[in-house]
Amino acid sequence: MAEIEHGVTLIRGGRLADPARRRAEPADILIEDGVIRAVGAGLSAPEDARIVEAAGFLLHPGLINAHTHGHGALARGSADRWTLEMSLTAAPWLVGSRGLQDKKLSATINAAELVLKGCTAAYDLFSEIPLPTVDGLDATAEAYATVGMRAVIAPMVADTTLYDAIPGLRDALPEALRAEVDRARLAPHEQTLAAMRAALAGWRWNAKDIRAAVAPTIPHHCTDAFLCGCRDLARDFGVGIHTHLGESKVQALTGMRRYGKTLLAHMDALGLVGPGFTAAHGIWMDDDDLKRLRDAGGALAHNPGSNMKLGNGMFGLRRALDLGVTVGVGTDGSSSSDHQNMYEAMRVASTLSKVLTPDPRGWASVEEVYDAATRGSAKSLGFTDIGAIAPGFKADIVFLDLAAINWIPHRWTVNQMVHVEDGSSLRHVMIGGRFVVKDRRLLTVDLARLAAEAEEAHERLDALNADRRALFERLAPVVASYCPAFAAQPYHIRRYLCDAPA
Ligand SMILES: [Zn+2]
Structure with a gap:
């Protein structure tokens, strides 16, 4: 601790x-x-x-946040009317060019906000661009330790870009833009896995209850070889696996198109789904997926605020609870849904469950939501002695x-x-x-100093990332039109009130 x-x-x-x-x-x-x-x-x-x-x-x-991103804190307030795919398009602009101090600063802001809003442990999927580094993960852990809370830190990784991951998206880009995204292809997975292995081997934070985990960010943003490499790392070091699974309809459709089965079924076939496995969001998981997750002893991190803000659809909390799935509650990162307030996350988890049906038997109770934000989240983090x-x-x-x-x-x-x-x-x-x-x-961090550092950092980083922002502005119209059109295809479950503009 x-x-x-x-x-x-x-x-x-x-x-x-x-x-x-x-x-x-x-x-x-x-x-x-x-x-x-x-x-x-x-x-x-x-x-x-x-x-x-x-x-x-x-x-x-202390409330327990089952899903956040420490790197998102410095990008708080950047987005509105962005889908998940728009947000992923913006990531190089919002998270790029950061030095070690910037990474630590962002994680410190995140941890400070969590604690000030009643949260004492969090699962942080931390992203470094272009690659995770031993020093970057160490700085992230140090940030949580300095603030004084417990955490699981999972380097968030991929070896396939958004444009290669979503069928047809790269081809939808004008030729000049296609060349630009091709230049930004990610490192081969061997390189990323080696960096993660080094970070896990040298991890020095377990005694402070700041543990490590592995986060292949989105299944189809990772080649199968990469997913298997993540699985082996988790097994070798006895740590958890956390991934964004069925967060958007685009992702669910992509899984079916690419694997001929759901994303969870694919990860299960590769041996990643087990007791230490957490599926974040899971909006587009069907009953078979939920049962498979339950039977494997995994957990689901429900992020209702982010799901609504990014327009990803409505997660069926009542159904997941009825099927016996362990559900935790998260805020997601502040670059998605711009705060780390677990009280707000609980409130939205409860009220969102109540708009799905006029029948209260289909709603989640406050006791169930509270249980998810304490015991359920603790299970997702792999802790047995917090949450009560x-x-x-x-x-x-x-x-x-x-x-x-x-x-x-x-x-x-x-x-x-x-x-x-x-x-x-x-x-x-x-x-x-x-x-x-x-x-x-x-008591552990000087907020006035944190504010001054954040002000300096975001102005400096915005200047450094000006080219990346310009590229985002050119890519955004294509992503903003292609992805909703792709998502208009039928899927076997519904998570929207209507699939087209009302
Ligand atoms: Zn996330």
């Missing part, structure tokens, strides 16, 4: 969020060396124990001020956490028994 607060701490009199109860009841929490030892009324503690008075606070386990305030769990605890407007009145705790709380009631965040946020102030 981050830094353990050694010794014994007694948190006294806070109300504990408990989905089994309508309204949180007061209880004490005894913590020793960063781990919760006991929870209950009237606990006693040794004389030298630190006492934290928590009367008037609601205490909930209970003996044996890490002392990752968020303190919400019950005098804040969101809790006036306080009637149904989990309902208000999911549907009312927006982070503005947050007063303290404890990770591993140590306060990382106290009285709304992040």
